[in-house]
Amino acid sequence: MDFKALALAIFTIVWLYNLLLNVIRMRSAKNPLPANVSDVYDAETYRKWKAYNGEKSRFAIVTATVSFVIELVLLAFNLYAAFAGLFPKDDLFLQMFAVILLSEAVSALIMIPFSWYETMVIEEKYGFNKSTAKTFWADQVKQFIISMILTTAIGGILMAVHQALGDWLILAFAVLMTLLILGISFLYPVFSKIFNKFKPLEDGELKDKVTALLEKNGYKVRAIKVMDASRRTTKTNAYFTGFGKMKTIVLYDTLVESMSPDEICAVFAHEMGHGLHRDTLKNQIMTFIQMAILGVLAWLTLRTPELFTAFGFTGVNYGFAIILIMSVEFALIAPLYGLLVNWFSRRAEYRADAQAVKEGYGDELIAALKKLSNKNLSDLSPSPLLVKLTYSHPTLSQRIDAIEKLKQ
Ligand SMILES: [Zn+2]
Numbered sequence: 001m002d003f004k005a006l007a008l009a010i011f012t013i014v015w016l017y018n019l020l021l022n023v024i025r026m027r028s029a030k031n032p033l034p035a036n037v038s039d040v041y042d043a044e045t046y047r048k049w050k051a052y053n054g055e056k057s058r059f060a061i062v063t064a065t066v067s068f069v070i071e072l073v074l075l076a077f078n079l080y081a082a083f084a085g086l087f088p089k090d091d092l093f094l095q096m097f098a099v100i101l102l103s104e105a106v107s108a109l110i111m112i113p114f115s116w117y118e119t120m121v122i123e124e125k126y127g128f129n130k131s132t133a134k135t136f137w138a139d140q141v142k143q144f145i146i147s148m149i150l151t152t153a154i155g156g157i158l159m160a161v162h163q164a165l166g167d168w169l170i171l172a173f174a175v176l177m178t179l180l181i182l183g184i185s186f187l188y189p190v191f192s193k194i195f196n197k198f199k200p201l202e203d204g205e206l207k208d209k210v211t212a213l214l215e216k217n218g219y220k221v222r223a224i225k226v227m228d229a230s231r232r233t234t235k236t237n238a239y240f241t242g243f244g245k246m247k248t249i250v251l252y253d254t255l256v257e258s259m260s261p262d263e264i265c266a267v268f269a270h271e272m273g274h275g276l277h278r279d280t281l282k283n284q285i286m287t288f289i290q291m292a293i294l295g296v297l298a299w300l301t302l303r304t305p306e307l308f309t310a311f312g313f314t315g316v317n318y319g320f321a322i323i324l325i326m327s328v329e330f331a332l333i334a335p336l337y338g339l340l341v342n343w344f345s346r347r348a349e350y351r352a353d354a355q356a357v358k359e360g361y362g363d364e365l366i367a368a369l370k371k372l373s374n375k376n377l378s379d380l381s382p383s384p385l386l387v388k389l390t391y392s393h394p395t396l397s398q399r400i401d402a403i404e405k406l407k408q
Contacts, residue, residue, distance in 0.1 A: 003310040007324065008075060014331040015068040019061060024386045026057040031381035034397035036404075040370050040380060049377050052126045059122060063114045070110060074102075078312030080320055092163075092318065096155045099319030104151060108144045115140070126377070131232050142194055151322065154180070159318040162302055174295035178288045185241070192250075198225040201251065206261040210268055213359065217272055224249045226256055237372075238267050240275070247275070258375060263368035266361035273355025279348045286341055293333055297325050338390070345392040350402050357406045366400055 029050045041049055074080060084098040119136060123129035131139070157180070161172045184191075192198075201207050201224040214221060229237070229252035238255055240247045249271070255264065274280065301307060301321050308316055356365040373380065373396050380396055387395060394402070 001306075003304070003307045004075075007307075007310070007327070008072065010327055010331050011068065011071060011075070014327065015064060017331070017335060018064045021386065021390060022057045022061045022064075024383050025379070026054055028379050028382045028386065029053055031383065033381050036400045037370070037373070037380045037397045040374050040396070045374070045377075048126060049379075052122075052377055053379060055122055056118075059114075059118060063111075066114075067107065067110050070106060074106065075311060080323075081312030081317075084313070084317060084319075089314075092159060093156070095317050096159060096319035096322075097152060099317055099323065100148070100151050100155055103319070103323055104144065104148050108140070108147075112140055128377075129232075130230060135232060139195065146191070146194075150184075155318045155322045158298060158321065162298075162318070167299060167303075171292075171295065173298050174288070174292040177291040177294060178284075181287055181291070182284065192227070196231070197228045198250070199228075200224065201226055201256075206256070206264060209261050209265050213265055213268055214272070217276070219272055219275065222248050224251070226251050226253050228253055230254050230257075238264075238271065240271055240280075254375070259368055259371060260364075262361065262364045263371065265359075266356050266364035266368045269356035269359040269361050270352045270365060273352030274348065276355060277348065277351055279352070282344070282348070283341075286344070290333070290337055293337070294325065294329060297328055297333070301325055335389070339388070342388075342390065342392050346394045349393050349399070353399055353403055354406055357403055362403050362407045366403055369396055369399060 033046075080099050080102060083102045084095050087094045087098045089095070116136065119129055119131055120133075154177070157176050158173060161176065165172055201210075207224065210224065225248060227250050238249070238251045240249055249268070251264070255267075259267075298321065301324055302316055305315055307324065308314075308320060311320065313320060353365060356362065372378075378396065382391070382395060393399075
């Protein structure tokens, strides 16, 4: 089998799939606006949304195409093997590290001008950007370092497990990757402290109402923190971090400023609904299944030395293995598995909304969701195909319909 042609075909499929998604996204602006969300944007903001959405999708097509072409050149001319050849041949770790370094450095070099344009030109033009040149560069450097460390850690785990256990790596790799992912979500508060500052929520009406709501449902949280998201963006959000019932709740400062205490309580009641239905646990189980599939893929890859010799290597290179496994993951597994995961996730969102209605916050939730959509310039009429393929949340219009039905 011609493994080089096969791998290049897979890279082409990833690019074509992303192209398709972005074309559908661009065409969404032509869809009629559902009546129950017609008041989210005024005429001027709606025009702004259309322009923003169009510009983002066109730009995403350009970015994806440029990185596709460069990746294709790196692979077609065996440049990964050539670069690894500069490092000691018999040191498996350095050989792996060389490939990861080239891959990460090239993608950072391509992405920096593109993210600069996206943040400083497009986001700026539509009034989202708050980043200064200093924050931007600091973020790029931190992202590069974190990404290097994580990819090297994954490659190192793959190498150590394969060297020690041979074919048993399927299961061990799956378990270790799951632990790593759990570890990352556990360490997420630590990571986010590298990028943002957190302050405890001030005493007052909001804190009292939220605490009462949580206590009523026997829900304990470690802390409620406000994050200085306004340093970077005018967009807004809220999330839970941590495990079990000892969670930390993080609110964007932009959320606290733009919503009433009752609307924020509605958002909380929704998040609590996720907790009560153990949605995080279910997500973690689905992650484990996906990791098991990746384990099988890693096993198949490492059993096939021809995959490496086709690209100029003399034998298995663990860094290159990671690149191949991740490509198949992004090209085939994630989109296909995503269909199922997103379907589950959309159902979970309806259930979490129902919890907010049960707490008596139906109207406030609708108001809060409309404000969130407005602030984030969300697509109010995405093509149904796009929703099925990529949306982890139902559309705003679908959610409002469901909430209104429950309220009756
Ligand atoms: Zn949710």
